[in-house]
Amino acid sequence: MPEIPTAERVLTISRVEARRLAISRQHLAAVRPRADDEGLRTVLRALRYLQLDPISVVAPSHDLVVWSRLGPTAGAGLRRLWWEDRWLFEYWAHAAAIVLTEDYPLHRATMDAHPPANFTAIKAWVEANGRLLGHVLERLGEGVALPTDAFDDCADVSWESTGWTAGRNVERMLAHLWRQGRIMVAGRAGGKRLWGLPEACLPTGTDRVAMSPVEKVTAATEHTLRALGAARPLDIRQYFLRGDYVGLPAILRSLTEQGRVVPVRVDGTAAKETWYVHAEALAGLDAIRAGEWEGRTALLSPFDNLINDRRLTERLWGFAFRNEMYVPKAQREYGYYLMPVLHGDRLVGRLAPRHDRKRGVLVIEGLFLEPDVEATAALRRAVSAEIADLAALTGASAIEYGVVPDRWRTALVRD
Numbered sequence: 001m002p003e004i005p006t007a008e009r010v011l012t013i014s015r016v017e018a019r020r021l022a023i024s025r026q027h028l029a030a031v032r033p034r035a036d037d038e039g040l041r042t043v044l045r046a047l048r049y050l051q052l053d054p055i056s057v058v059a060p061s062h063d064l065v066v067w068s069r070l071g072p073t074a075g076a077g078l079r080r081l082w083w084e085d086r087w088l089f090e091y092w093a094h095a096a097a098i099v100l101t102e103d104y105p106l107h108r109a110t111m112d113a114h115p116p117a118n119f120t121a122i123k124a125w126v127e128a129n130g131r132l133l134g135h136v137l138e139r140l141g142e143g144v145a146l147p148t149d150a151f152d153d154c155a156d157v158s159w160e161s162t163g164w165t166a167g168r169n170v171e172r173m174l175a176h177l178w179r180q181g182r183i184m185v186a187g188r189a190g191g192k193r194l195w196g197l198p199e200a201c202l203p204t205g206t207d208r209v210a211m212s213p214v215e216k217v218t219a220a221t222e223h224t225l226r227a228l229g230a231a232r233p234l235d236i237r238q239y240f241l242r243g244d245y246v247g248l249p250a251i252l253r254s255l256t257e258q259g260r261v262v263p264v265r266v267d268g269t270a271a272k273e274t275w276y277v278h279a280e281a282l283a284g285l286d287a288i289r290a291g292e293w294e295g296r297t298a299l300l301s302p303f304d305n306l307i308n309d310r311r312l313t314e315r316l317w318g319f320a321f322r323n324e325m326y327v328p329k330a331q332r333e334y335g336y337y338l339m340p341v342l343h344g345d346r347l348v349g350r351l352a353p354r355h356d357r358k359r360g361v362l363v364i365e366g367l368f369l370e371p372d373v374e375a376t377a378a379l380r381r382a383v384s385a386e387i388a389d390l391a392a393l394t395g396a397s398a399i400e401y402g403v404v405p406d407r408w409r410t411a412l413v414r415d
Helices: 015-025 037-047 061-070 074-084 101-112 120-128 130-140 169-179 213-228 248-257 279-289 310-317 377-394 406-414
Strands: 011-013 049-051 088-092 096-100 184-189 192-196 261-266 275-278 297-299 339-343 346-356 361-369 398-403
Touching (some): 011 015, 015 279, 037 049, 037 074, 061 074, 061 297, 061 377, 074 088, 088 101, 088 169, 088 184, 213 248, 213 261, 213 275, 261 279, 275 279, 297 377, 310 346, 346 377, 361 377, 377 398
Parallel strands (some): 361 398
Antiparallel strands (some): 088 096, 184 192, 261 275, 297 339
16 A cells, blocks of 8 residues: 655655656556456546537547547447447536536536526526427427427527527527436437437436535545546646536545545645645556656547646646637647647647548648657657557548658658
C-alpha cells in the first residue's frame, strides 16, 4: 500500500509526474486496456463522460476519444454499449455527453433540480405551454421513438430569445424535458436524435433513486480526481459536471479527513495552491516516481477529456490550445480542425486533418510542432503510425500531406 501523506507532511510532486499521472489515469500511457467490451468499460469508467459534438471533420469526437485509447475497433464497441446494451445514455454533463447508466442516480439528482430557481423565463414558458408539453408526452407514450419533426408545434406562447433558438418551440420543450429526465434520447437516425420515455430507454433494474446533492457532488469529485490525476478545486469544477459542484470546499475537506483524497503541492505552481490526488491513484504515482512509466504517441480529439480544460492544459503542459473552428478563417493560426499530438508526457504539436470523403483521402492540411520540439525520425515514425491508424479509422485509402516540418517532408519523399 502506498503511504498516505499526513497533514504535517504534504506530498510535493513535479509537473512531469502530474502529467504522467493524468496520462496514466486516462489510459493514454503505453499499457492499453484490451480493445474489447471489458477494456472499453474500463476506459469509460475512468473518463466518466464523452463529450458529444456535431462537427465530424475526421470522425465524431466520441469515436476519436476511444480510438486514441483502444484503437480503431473501439467505435463499434462504443455503439454496442450505447444503443444495444444501454450501458450508456445521453445527458448533459460537461456538455451534451455520453454518460454511464450506472451513474444514473447522480444524473437523476441534476434532473430533479432542473431548471434552477433563477431560470424564471423557462419556468414561465413551460407553464404557459401545457398543451405542447402534454402533446410531446402523449406521442412518446405510444411507445415509438420519434424525431423532433414528428411533433406538432402547438405552443400557445412562442419561445423568444436573442439567439438561434427563437421560435423553436418544439426543440425548446424537448430540451427542457430531456434535462428534467422526463424523456431520453432513444436512438439516432442520420445523426438526428430520436426521443423516447425513460421506461423504454433504461435497462431493467436501473437504479432511478436520485442521490442527495451532497452525495452527487461527492461522487462527481471522486470521479473527476480519478480521471485527472492531480487537480485544483477550479480544475475539478471544469470536469464532468462543469460548474455544478455546490459545496466543493467542504466536500474536499470531508474526503481528505476520510483519506479518500490527498492534498499535494505541484512544483512550479503557487506555494499556497493546493492540488488533490485521489487515494486510489497513489500507487500509480509511486510507480511513476520509481521510473516505472512508459508513454506513447496519440492524436487527441479537440474535445478529448485530457485537454478539454484549456487552462489546466496550459498550466501542466505549457501548451496553449484553442479550437480554431470558432475563429474567423483569416485569424486562424493553424487550421479549422486541430488534434493535439501527445508524445510521451508532452503535447508536442497539433495536427490539422480533414477526411475528404468524396475522394476517400485523409488530408493532413498541416502538422505544427511546438517551437522547442525537434522533428526527429523517432517522432516522425510515431506520429506517422498514428496518422495511418487514423486513416484506417475513417476508411480513407490514401493520405495527403500539406504543411509539415522540412525534415518531415524530406523523409516523406524518401519513403
